[in-house]
Amino acid sequence: MTVVMSVYNAASTVELAIRSIRYQSLENWELIVADDGSVDGTSDIISRIRDPRIRLILEPHEKLGLAVRLNQCVRLARGRYVARMDGDDAAYPQRLARQVHYLEQHPEVDLLGTGAIVFSGRGDVVGLYPTACNHEEICRRPWWGFPLAHPTWMGKRTWFLSYPYLEWCVRCEDQELILRSHSQSKFAALEEVLLGYRMDSVSARKTGQGRLNYCRELWSQAHDTPSWLRAARGSIVHGLAFCRDVILSKTGAHNRWSRLSFQPASAHVHDQWHNVWVGLMSNDVSDAQADSV
Numbered sequence: 001m002t003v004v005m006s007v008y009n010a011a012s013t014v015e016l017a018i019r020s021i022r023y024q025s026l027e028n029w030e031l032i033v034a035d036d037g038s039v040d041g042t043s044d045i046i047s048r049i050r051d052p053r054i055r056l057i058l059e060p061h062e063k064l065g066l067a068v069r070l071n072q073c074v075r076l077a078r079g080r081y082v083a084r085m086d087g088d089d090a091a092y093p094q095r096l097a098r099q100v101h102y103l104e105q106h107p108e109v110d111l112l113g114t115g116a117i118v119f120s121g122r123g124d125v126v127g128l129y130p131t132a133c134n135h136e137e138i139c140r141r142p143w144w145g146f147p148l149a150h151p152t153w154m155g156k157r158t159w160f161l162s163y164p165y166l167e168w169c170v171r172c173e174d175q176e177l178i179l180r181s182h183s184q185s186k187f188a189a190l191e192e193v194l195l196g197y198r199m200d201s202v203s204a205r206k207t208g209q210g211r212l213n214y215c216r217e218l219w220s221q222a223h224d225t226p227s228w229l230r231a232a233r234g235s236i237v238h239g240l241a242f243c244r245d246v247i248l249s250k251t252g253a254h255n256r257w258s259r260l261s262f263q264p265a266s267a268h269v270h271d272q273w274h275n276v277w278v279g280l281m282s283n284d285v286s287d288a289q290a291d292s293v
Contacts, residue, residue, distance in 0.1 A: 001026075001028070001029050001030075001079035001080060001081040001082070001083060001096065001100055001154070002029070002030050002031075002032060002073075002077035002078060002079035002081070002082050002083070002157070003021055003029060003030070003031045003032070003082075003083045003084075003085050003096070004032050004034075004070060004073035004074060004077065004082055004083070004084060004085070005017070005018075005031065005032070005033045005034070005073070005084075005085045005086065005087055006033075006034045006036055006066050006069035006070055006073065006087075007033060007034070007035055007036065007038065007042055007046075007087035008035075008036040008037065008038050008042075008063065008087075009038045009039065009040045009042060010038065010040075010042050010087035010088060011038070011040040011041050011042045011045055013087060013088035013198065014033075014042055014045060014046060014087040014088070015045055015049070016090060016280055016281075017085065017086065017087050017088060017089055017090060017091075018031065018033070018046065018049055018054065019280055020089075020090040020091040020092075020093075020276075020280055021085065021091060021096075022049075022051055022053075023093055023279070023280070024091065024093055024094075024095065024096045024097065025093050025094050025096075025097045026096040026097040026100060029053060029079070029096060030053050030054075030055065030077075030078060030079060031051075031053060031054045031055070031085075032055045032057060032073045032076055032077060033046055033054065033055070033056050033057065033087075034057040034069040034070075034072055034073050035056065035057065035058055036063050036064060036065070036066070036069050037061060037062050037063035037064070042087075043056060043058060055076070057069075057072065057073070057076070065167060065170065066165075066170075066173055067165035067166060067167045067169065067170075067173045068165075068167055070084075070165050070173070071164045071165050074157065074160045074161060074164070075161075077157055079157060080156070080157060081099075081100060081103060081154055081155065081156060081157065082154065082155060082156075082157045082160050083096060083099065083153065083154040084150055084151055084152070084153040084154070084174075085151055086150075086151045086198075088198040089151045089195060089196055089197055089198050090119075090195070090196040090198075090276065090277070090280060091194065091195050091196075092193070092194045092195060092196075092272075092276050093276070093279075094194065095114065095152075095194040095195060096154075098114070098190060098192065098194060099112050099114065099154040099190070099194075100154070102188075102190060103154065103155075103156075106188065108186050109186050109187070109188045110155050110156055110159040110181075110185040110186050110187065111148075111153055111154075111155035111156075111159060111178075111185065111186075111187050111188075112153070112154050112155060112187075112188050112189060112190065113131060113148040113149060113152040113153055113154075113187075113188075113189035113190070114131075114149075114152040114189060114190040114192060114193070114194040114195060115128065115129070115131050115152075115189070115190065115191055115192055115193035115194065115195075116128070116129040116131065116149040116151070116152050116193060116194075116195045116196070116197040117129070117193050117195070117196050117197065117265055117269060117273050118196075118197050118198075118199050118262050119196050119197070119198055119199070119273070119277075120198065120199060120200045121200065123196075123273070123274075123277040123281075125265055125270055125273060126199060126262055127262025127263055127264055127265055128193070128262055128263040128264070128265050128269065129147075129149045129197055129262060129263075130147045130261070130262070130263060131147055131148065131149065131152075131189050131191070132147045132148070132189065133188065133189045133190070133191050134188060134189075135182075135186055135187045135188060138178075138182075138187045138188075138189065139178075139182045139187070142179055142182065142218075142230060142234075143218065143230045143231070143233045143234035143237065144234065144237055144238075145175050145214070146175060146178045146179070146182070146187075148178065148187065148189055149195070149197055150174035150175075151195055151197055152189070152194065152195045152197075153174070159181075159185065162181075163177055163180060163181045163185075165177055166180075166217075168213070169213050169214075169217065170209060170210070170213060171206055171207070171209045171210030171213060172210040172211075172213045172214040172217070175210075175214055176213070176214060176217045179214070179217060179218070179221070180217070180221070193269055193272065193273070196273060196276065196277070203249075204242075204245040204246050204248070204249035207242070207245055208242045208245065208246070211238040211239075211241065211242050212238075212242075214234070214238065215231070215234055215235045215238050215239075218230060218231040218234045218235070219231045219235075
């Protein structure tokens with residue numbers, strides 16, 4: 001199976017993200033990392049990691065955008081399944097094995113997510129990302145969005161090739177992809193938390209751009225009364241949400257309010273994440289020793 005990752009100026013986080021893939025219980029994987037024109041030494045950090053399963057893509061050298069780079073990685077993938085991974089997140093050691101096993105047992109599923117814990121800084125827990133586990137619940141409110149954290153995705157490579165990312169859907173690439181494909185696809189998610197989703201801050205400008213592009217796509221897909229009503233409902237809800245984000249941003253409460261949308265994590269989930277984080281951080285020493293040999 002293939003893990004695809006597009007990175008831009010991720011020098012402070014990409015090593016940890018890649019380490020979390022290197023220490024997976026499933027060993028039969030490849031990781032394709034596309035550097036989207038970083039200027040902070042990201043590619044140098046990746047190049048120093050000695051693992052033949054990792055391929056670093058540097059061409060073209062200019063910044064092309066997330067959608068272009070993800071499509072590039074999918075085309076180059078050799079695996080039957082493709083997993084998404086961001087350059088600032090951390091996968092639990094069992095993530096790939098659990099997802100591959102599920103997809104092998106459920107060939108009707110095109111795209112599979114997992115539960116995710118949201119963290120910031122040096123592993124501080126913010127909460128749990130809202131996740132639905134069956135197709136009907138995932139697709140219940142397409143006018144608002146789909147509760148399926150994109151860094152947890154794993155799906156058939158053929159599905160990703162059939163539904164490539166749209167280049168113009170900046171800040172909503174993954175949500176637009178599900179919106180465009182959900183009526184012809186089958187989605188699912190494991191309830192088990194298998195990824196740490198980093199969220200240090202939330203920008204009203206960036207989320208606003210994503211909301212606008214998502215609403216544009218809702219209208220572009222409108223062709224009858226139900227879909228027009230869906231697009232209108234989505235425009236109203238996202239418009240109100242954007243106004244709220246701007247007000248909260250002006251008052252300095254945006255990040256604090258955004259954290260309230262996450263579910264509280266139990267003590268068990270906290271302990272699991274702590275063990276994952278400590279294990280990944282402890283590999284700093286072993287990696288540094290290996291590079292010095």
